[in-house]
Amino acid sequence: MSRIGKKPIPIPAGVKVEVAGQGIHVAGPKGELSWQLPTPITAAVENDQVLVQRPDDVAQHRALHGLSRALIANMVKGVLEGYQIGLEIYGTGYNVKVDGRRLLLNCGYSGRGVGRVAQFDVPIPAGVEIKVQVPAARGNTEPARFFVVGPDKQAVGQFAAEVRKLRRPEPYLGKGIRYLGEHIRRKAGKVFAGGAAGGG
Numbered sequence: 287m288s289r290i291g292k293k294p295i296p297i298p299a300g301v302k303v304e305v306a307g308q309g310i311h312v313a314g315p316k317g318e319l320s321w322q323l324p325t326p327i328t329a330a331v332e333n334d335q336v337l338v339q340r341p342d343d344v345a346q347h348r349a350l351h352g353l354s355r356a357l358i359a360n361m362v363k364g365v366l367e368g369y370q371i372g373l374e375i376y377g378t379g380y381n382v383k384v385d386g387r388r389l390l391l392n393c394g395y396s397g398r399g400v401g402r403v404a405q406f407d408v409p410i411p412a413g414v415e416i417k418v419q420v421p422a423a424r425g426n427t428e429p430a431r432f433f434v435v436g437p438d439k440q441a442v443g444q445f446a447a448e449v450r451k452l453r454r455p456e457p458y459l460g461k462g463i464r465y466l467g468e469h470i471r472r473k474a475g476k477v478f479a480g481g482a483a484g485g486g
Contacts, residue, residue: 291351294335295359301366303336305329310336310358314365317413317437321361327354336362364437370417371446372466374429376455381422382430389416393453394461406452413438414445426459431466 297303301314308323323329327350329338336358340351363369375382381392391406410416413436420431434446446465455462457473464470 289352291338291340291348291355293355294337295355295362297331297334297336297362298366301362303331303362305331305336310361312358312361312365314362314437316365316368319361319365319437321357323354324350327351329354329358360439361437364439368435368437369439369442370433370435371442372431372433373446373449373463374431374466374468375423375453375463376426376429376459377423377461378425379423380430380461382418382432383421384410384416384418389449391449391452391463393463404453408449408452411441411445413441426461 298314301312304311308325308328309320310323310329311318311320313319326341326347327338328340329336331337338351338355338358340347375391375393377394379392380394383390387410389406389408389410391408393404393406415435416432417435418430418432420429423430434442434449436442450463450465453462455464455468455470457471460470460472
């Protein structure tokens with residue numbers, strides 16, 4: 287990781303980086319992010335680049351050096367371009383919509399009691415937005431689709447993971463919430479044992 291840490295981070299046009307002590311603030315067209323550098327790692331802005339430095343070659347400091355450089359680079363990319371993770375909902379009648387700062391999901395039946403509908407009302411955290419591309423699924427082949435977007439890579443990834451956990455894909459028909467492009471290993475349908483009985 288130390289070799290990664292030594293690489294300067296270019297500051298693109300439209301992005302502003304400020305360093306004050308251990309604090310670093312990055313602003314751009316997609317938003318603003320702040321972070322505290324772990325001691326003893328330091329950073330400085332020189333010639334439209336962010337330089338991340340460590341005081342010695344102690345193994346822990348080398349690891350922090352590379353990690354800090356990677357996180358700052360993610361911040362710069364996030365405020366310039368943003369991050370997004372796509373999610374799909376498979377299942378007849380399943381749908382998604384946004385109401386203010388709440389994500390509303392209808393994912394069929396919960397399996398916890400007869401006829402109990404799995405409806406989720408999820409607060410959308412600050413700094414994260416939801417873009418609905420396809421609001422309702424059609425059967426098990428045409429899913430509802432939406433994107434979790436924002437400048438903070440960690441926040442986007444965490445919220446997408448939390449939403450997916452609400453209704454993990456089941457292994458027979460694949461109904462549920464999955465990442466865009468995610469492949470679900472299917473199980474063969476159950477066969478009645480009596481079908482092969484008798485004869486002889």
